[in-house]
Amino acid sequence: MSNTYYDPADLKKFGKISEWNQDLGDKFFEYYGKVFEEGALSAREKSLIALAVAHTEQCPYCIDAYTKDGLQRGITKEEMMEALHVGAAIKSGATLVHGVQMMNKVNKLDG
Amino acid sequence: MAIKSLKKQGSDLSNSKRQLELLSNGIFANGELPTFKNKISESNQFPLKAKTLEILQVNVGYMCNQVCEHCHVDAGPDRKEIMTRETMQQILDVIKTTGAHTLDLTGGAPEMNPDFRWFVEEASKIGIKDFIVRSNLTIIRANKKFYDLPDFFKKHNIHVVSSMPHWTRGKTDKQRGEGVFDMSIKALQELNERGYGMPDSNLKLDLVYNPSGAFLPGDQAAMEKDFKKALLEDFNIQFHNLFAITNLPISRFLDYLIASENYEDYMYSLVEAYNPAAVKNVMCTNTLSVSWDGYLYDCDFNQMLELPVNSKVKHISQYKQELLEGRNIVISQHCYGCTAGAGSSCQGVVA
Secondary structure, eight states, X not given: OOSSSOOGGGGGGGGGGGGGOHHHHHHHHHHHHHHXXXXXXXXXXXXXXXXXXXXXXXXXXXXHHHHHHHHHTTOOHHHHHHHHHHHXXXXXXXXXXXXXXXXXXXXXXXX | OOSSOHHHHTOGGGSHHHHHHHHHSTTTTSSSSOOHHHHHHHTTOOSOBOOSOOEEEEEOBSBOSOOOTXXXXXXXXXXXXXXXXXHHHHHHHHHHHSOOOEEEEESSOGGGSTTHHHHHHHHHHTTOOEEEEEEOSHHHHHSGGGTTHHHHHHHTTOEEEEEOOOSXXXXXXXXXXXXXHHHHHHXXXXXXXXXXXXXXXXXXXXXXXXXXXXXXXXXXXXXXXXXXXXXXHHHXXXXXXXXXXXXXXXXXXXXXXXXXXXXXXXXXXXXXXXXXXXXXXXXXXXXXXXXXXXXXXXXXXXXXXXXXXXXXXXXXXXXXHXXXXXXXXXXXXXXXXXXXXXXXXTTXXXX
């Protein structure tokens, strides 16, 4: 056993999750592959969405994977950083929009 | 960015034997990854055999006005290896006797060879119709004596194939040197002015994309779409096709992979992306590479690794079709670079 929670080498072993449940594993990877295909959104746009979500989910494997995927698609570091700010804006917005709830409560209890 | 070739720096990696050792040691020696030989054996494709010669790729010299980060030739202004007219004449004598239809000129910057124009003119006289010049674009703007190159290209209907790592200045200059992007744009505009790269034009202008770091190229068609859109919108530039080429782990790129601790991951990526369908059409099966001093190799990469053709014939002056056709191609782990994903060749994807 590794003595850290995350090992970059584990990303390569992602496919092994199917070994303990072939049916669900296969279904997941089929779905996953389908999601990222060119569709109403381009594969490039999906890659940037995935990169932003990888950060809001704080998944180190996903960050490695979609940074590399972006580079392979010719996505620039400026585009990547902008995508991250979209994720960060939603995260901070999601925090702050709850401020209305706080304000409502204050006004009710102490208005 | 490098300012000197590995050779000039006296680097360990300018020694091709050292490169070949590295490519056979470590993860390939301990069985962590299969060797290329074992991998192609799985689909009964070993040994790889040469088919009929179609393309003669001639490296007219390693001298170049640029020193690109990942150059597999380790080319630069300090490289003095240059093809003589005598060797060119030997090549012309061979072309007359073969069915090779394409003469693919590379370097270095091939235009820097003082006999470059003579060679094209003589090859034209003996009936070569398909000329490819692998131009770095900036050479056209490097010195007044090269300003008329676009006209020379047009006169001989030369197919121009040019490296362009990205449609943005930042990524291009990082890989190919300060100012390269602006000069390349100017050169492309001049080629467009002469009709090169325009829709329906017979003057073919293709661009070559290779990744700027330790990752594989994305889908060629998608990249082409992005390149075309950006170059047209930003600079009113048009071109025909984009060839997405994988960086092979040799020379300066190998040096970079090791120095940046990306070597093992990169080799994993190449092996994971291995596509047996790409093996059928790898360029070494219909191409011969001729070095500046006239020696024969299966490809430009083997030339840089000093892996000569597996034949009694080693030099262009001894050329005999029957002794070269059907020869076993010389392989090592760098060959994974040509079989990854949709495959990679000097003409773009192969599968």
